[in-house]
Amino acid sequence: MVRYLVPLIVFLGVAGFLLKGLELNPREVPSPFIDKPAPNFSLPKLHEPEAQFASKDMLGKVWLLNVWASWCVACRSEHPLLVQLSRANIVPVYGLNYKDEPDDARNWLRELGDAYVSSLIDYEGKVGIDYGVYGVPETFVIDKQGIIRHKVIGPVTPSALDNCVLPLVRKLQQATAQTVVKRTEVEGCA
Amino acid sequence: MSSLKPGIVLLCLFVIAPLALAKEAEYMVADPEMEKTVNEISAELRCLVCQNQTIADSNAPLAVDLKNQVRDMVESGQSQSDIIDYMVERYGDFVRYRPPMKASTMLLWVGPFLLLLIGVVVLVVNLRKRTAVIKNDGDLSAEENERLQRLLAAESSPQVAKRGDLSSQKAGEEKS
Numbered sequence: 001m002v003r004y005l006v007p008l009i010v011f012l013g014v015a016g017f018l019l020k021g022l023e024l025n026p027r028e029v030p031s032p033f034i035d036k037p038a039p040n041f042s043l044p045k046l047h048e049p050e051a052q053f054a055s056k057d058m059l060g061k062v063w064l065l066n067v068w069a070s071w072c073v074a075c076r077s078e079h080p081l082l083v084q085l086s087r088a089n090i091v092p093v094y095g096l097n098y099k100d101e102p103d104d105a106r107n108w109l110r111e112l113g114d115a116y117v118s119s120l121i122d123y124e125g126k127v128g129i130d131y132g133v134y135g136v137p138e139t140f141v142i143d144k145q146g147i148i149r150h151k152v153i154g155p156v157t158p159s160a161l162d163n164c165v166l167p168l169v170r171k172l173q174q175a176t177a178q179t180v181v182k183r184t185e186v187e188g189c190a
Numbered sequence: 191m192s193s194l195k196p197g198i199v200l201l202c203l204f205v206i207a208p209l210a211l212a213k214e215a216e217y218m219v220a221d222p223e224m225e226k227t228v229n230e231i232s233a234e235l236r237c238l239v240c241q242n243q244t245i246a247d248s249n250a251p252l253a254v255d256l257k258n259q260v261r262d263m264v265e266s267g268q269s270q271s272d273i274i275d276y277m278v279e280r281y282g283d284f285v286r287y288r289p290p291m292k293a294s295t296m297l298l299w300v301g302p303f304l305l306l307l308i309g310v311v312v313l314v315v316n317l318r319k320r321t322a323v324i325k326n327d328g329d330l331s332a333e334e335n336e337r338l339q340r341l342l343a344a345e346s347s348p349q350v351a352k353r354g355d356l357s358s359q360k361a362g363e364e365k366s
Contacts (some may be wrong), residue, residue, distance in 0.1 A: 026241060032282040099251070125255050132280035134252055186214035 009088045031132055031151045035182060038065075038140065038148045039130040046097055046105055046119035053094070053120050058142065064093045064165075065140040066156075067128065068117070069100040070108035072136040078155035085161065090171045095119035098128045098136055141165060142143035142182070143172045150183045163188025226260045231270050235260070236275055236287050244287050 042054040068075040081172045086093050095116035097105045102121055124126055141150040150168055168186045183189040197257045232246035233334045237253040245253040277285045
């Protein structure tokens with residue numbers, strides 16, 4: 001009996017691992033930045049290059065940082081949702097224009113609508129590296145203390161927005177300096 | 191003139207062509223010693239776009255950026271462990287081509303040896319079982335012994351010899 005059971009158990013074990021492997025997405029590298037302070041940066045604004053935006057100025061507010069580029073195809077598909085989000089006035093969305101030509105970027109926004117309070121020019125991608133960006137688009141949820149609470153890898157989908165990002169943003173907005181809200185408190189973010 | 195031609199071809203192949211390559215390599219590297227360090231560190235870092243390559247091997251834009259970042263950091267005098275820590279802080283352990291020993295990666299490191307151990311144990315147990323079986327076979331009952339003798343006797347009977355003749359006859363037929 002054991003002679004037949006052992007191979008069966010080994011087979012089920014291997015099959016179990018392979019099945020789990022099918023569900024995993026190797027492209028989704030968990031960000032080590034979750035629950036860590038967002039790196040500080042200061043960058044020129046896309047629409048007024050003389051003016052600088054400093055990430056420190058956002059302390060005290062919950063905000064989204066969306067990494068985008070005019071050469072990025074997936075950004076195009078995600079953008080209408082971001083435009084809708086910005087019209088709803090729930091949370092300020094800032095854009096990090098990653099390794100892009102500012103002229104192309106401005107044209108792109110003119111064509112598709114501008115979802116951002118402000119877009120910041122990261123021409124050389126240095127801030128992108130600082131934030132561990134390895135693909136575009138990526139969206140960071142940053143809390144009032146300047147701590148990254150969530151990162152969406154790839155385009156934000158309506159379901160990710162409704163089930164994770166927005167509930168998390170609401171919780172973070174209600175939080176005081178003493179209460180810590182982690183993304184694990186929102187079911188849809190798991 | 192025609193006897194000169196192979197000479198010219200050989201000259202081009204073995205003298206001029208390598209010169210051209212040497213020049214290109216020289217053009218790429220400003221400080222060979224530093225570039226060596228940069229390459230060593232880059233070979234430890236995974237390219238996150240093309241995940242089975244190191245950033246030293248990859249030409250993806252992100253890999254090139256990260257290589258530049260490594261070069262900048264080497265230039266400013268930071269050590270290899272500083273640079274790798276900087277990358278791990280941003281991209282997680284995944285960025286390291288050789289995963290670190292940690293509680294969460296223990297199975298990865300120990301797993302192969304664990305499997306080897308299981309294999310050795312199974313092998314030893316089976317071998318012991320088998321020798322035990324062989325030894326037991328030596329102790330036959332009287333009845334079995336009698337049967338064994340009968341079978342051995344039958345083997346040397348003329349019937350078997352006849353079969354041997356038949357096969358040699360057949361072989362002879364095939365030859366002719």
